[in-house]
Amino acid sequence: MEFQNTLEFAKQLDVQDTLQQFRSLFYIPIMNGKEVIYLNGNSLGLQPKATQEYVLDELEDWASFASGGHAHARKPWMTYNELFPKQLSKLVGAHENEVVAMNSLTVNLHLLMVSFYRPTKERYKIICEAKAFSSDQYAMESQVRHYGFSPDDTIIEVAPRDGEHTIRIEDIIATIQKHGDSIALVLFSGVNYFSGQFFDIATITYTAHSVGAFAGFDLAHAVGNVPLALHDWDVDFACWCSYKYLNSGPGGVGGAFIHERHATVSSFNRFAGWWGNDKATRFQLQKGFKAIPSADGWQLSNAPILSMAAHKASLDIFDKAGIENLHQKRKLLTAYLDYLLNKIIDENDEEVFEIITPINENERGCQLSLLMLKDGKRIYDAITNQGVMSDWREPNVIRVAPVPLYNTFEDVFRFGSILKTSIMS
């Protein structure tokens, strides 16, 4: 599409947008009497207006039924977790028996590493991206130490080449091949939180398997954002949080994927809890764990109903919007942002910022990361004071993510204008 750098053009795109009405399903924060330009859905998604009702329903059922709610709540708590696999499986490209809503992201990462990182003297290394999110790095370091290895020669990072900001797939492949059968696990993010790079999950998985290693992915910035086909890509496991693109509220319940070929094996190694036990014998409360032969078998505890109610409210919106439609709009929205940013770069004699997210629309999601070359913090503060909510990542990156469920082309245009004047002032 031929874009134009005018408000009229942006408004025209909004009129043509078939998902336009979805914005009204969300609360948009107000600043100085005006709706903010919210470009931070990659960090915390906006609150759906319906969420309060979903949560209130559960509070009411708790008040009315007390322990009877396990069986008699409108959505019985005993089986509440079963409301999720259908919707989650569509978002991550999985079979229903491969996904489960549970715990939080880092907890799930640890649980899945317990299952899929089982180092031996010969096969112990982890291959991952350089500058993975801190929590993931801490999870890896502590797991490696737990087994008596040293992170320094066990965790092998693949970094961008000098002068580059994203990691080349050929370098990932070469690193995996180089370390070969000393690798126990290849663990990458789906979309890197800093650069916004969407990794080639299928190729990474294929290469990991070719040396006999497992492949796992942290989809915090990928789920609800980019197209995923975890089952067909043969991914071994994945985990994610629900408060970013999935709009399920701060600290909301996380999720996990375990490929069917492992998930259906009740004897597969894991840390167990009663909620993962065969439902028929769960309440006999006897010793001798017998796993549910699906991703549900990784559950530890009974479901956190209040946070799951918020999760359900949001996933129902995803269902109505349709993930394919969201992908279509996302591509256009981020392409328009890319176009406007490049206009600003072209108009400035001096280089003020550089976009470090891949240009190729299949290697990124909503987010673009601006590496600020000059005055970064001042510019960030200036756009923030003018009603833009984005975020700053040390040492010098502004991340902006227009989200197809609730952002408009007008948001993107106004952000561009504000950024332009903030650079010049």
Ligand SMILES: *Cc1c(COP(=O)(O)O)cnc(C)c1O
């Ligand atoms: C957001 C994010 C986290 C946060 O972990 P929690 O356990 O939900 O606090 C971890 N890893 C990545 C890659 C993230 O983007």
